[in-house]
Amino acid sequence: MIRSFFTLIFMCPILAFSQKELQYPDAIIDAYNTFTKKSDVFYGGNNAGNGFVVPLSYLLYNNDYFVSLPTGSFVILGFTDNYIEDAPNQNDIFIREEGGAGEFGDVFVSSDNVEYTFLGTAGNGEINEFDLATINYKKQVKYIKILGKDSKGASPGFDVGNVYGLPGASKPEKAILLENVWFETNQSVLLTQSFASLDKLVAQLKENPETRIAISGYTDNVGSDDKNQVLSEQRAKSVLNYLVSQGIDSKRLSHRGFGSSQPIASNETKEGRSQNRRVTFSIIE
Numbered sequence: 001m002i003r004s005f006f007t008l009i010f011m012c013p014i015l016a017f018s019q020k021e022l023q024y025p026d027a028i029i030d031a032y033n034t035f036t037k038k039s040d041v042f043y044g045g046n047n048a049g050n051g052f053v054v055p056l057s058y059l060l061y062n063n064d065y066f067v068s069l070p071t072g073s074f075v076i077l078g079f080t081d082n083y084i085e086d087a088p089n090q091n092d093i094f095i096r097e098e099g100g101a102g103e104f105g106d107v108f109v110s111s112d113n114v115e116y117t118f119l120g121t122a123g124n125g126e127i128n129e130f131d132l133a134t135i136n137y138k139k140q141v142k143y144i145k146i147l148g149k150d151s152k153g154a155s156p157g158f159d160v161g162n163v164y165g166l167p168g169a170s171k172p173e174k175a176i177l178l179e180n181v182w183f184e185t186n187q188s189v190l191l192t193q194s195f196a197s198l199d200k201l202v203a204q205l206k207e208n209p210e211t212r213i214a215i216s217g218y219t220d221n222v223g224s225d226d227k228n229q230v231l232s233e234q235r236a237k238s239v240l241n242y243l244v245s246q247g248i249d250s251k252r253l254s255h256r257g258f259g260s261s262q263p264i265a266s267n268e269t270k271e272g273r274s275q276n277r278r279v280t281f282s283i284i285e
Helices: 002-010 056-060 192-207 225-245 270-276
Strands: 027-032 043-046 049-053 066-069 074-078 082-084 093-097 104-110 117-123 127-130 143-148 158-165 170-172 175-177 212-218 253-257 278-284
Touching: 027 056, 027 253, 056 066, 056 074, 056 158, 056 253, 066 074, 066 143, 093 104, 093 117, 104 158, 117 127, 117 158, 143 158, 192 225, 212 225, 225 253, 225 278
Parallel strands: 212 253
Antiparallel strands: 027 074, 043 049, 043 066, 066 158, 074 143, 082 170, 093 127, 093 158, 104 117, 104 143, 175 278, 212 278
């Protein structure tokens, strides 16, 4: 009922993402690096080398980067626009580990980010496949926690790359477009004409105090991928900050950015690029 009410309030269509886009996690929920003693500084690498800082956001889409998790380090990945469930006669969750230094990590799954169930151990420089049926897990998987078990390798620790669910196991949630939300050109500063739309969302969140939402930012393809990724994250964070400034508890909100990786229109036209520069939200069950 809440989702339908939100859709009515904003008078906009539900955006349908392709199955390919829905395979990957879309939020970093929590993390900690026992080596750097920080939650947002992790070393890793790619096909060209290793030993440099890699943003955790690189775990949210398909690329050749990896993030190293030394002993005791962990990352929790969230699925807020989708979820994974046990699909018949197939493996459900796939985790790519880089390198061949015998590095391993324990994998846990959860439906609520409170109670976690051990799924198995991944590692050994390969794509590890897991079937939820082997642990008789019947709930929706909304969170995956990976815990480093050792500090081997040139970039010490379990080198986690892609994490995804196979089509058939991945199920879509729904995203709602925030219409008439505008920013300064190439910046994350909200324009005042955005406040009317955001105030509607504030009102509905106050009327539904148990509702949690995930805010997503997107850009067109003008500029570098790295710049667009950062800009999309910053714009989603600006919307989150506005909601908090209007009295919404930050614990009910999360944000993420997808850069230019998920266009909904052609980037070859001005109109299409305008549609691709957007902010959406989805309700977290």
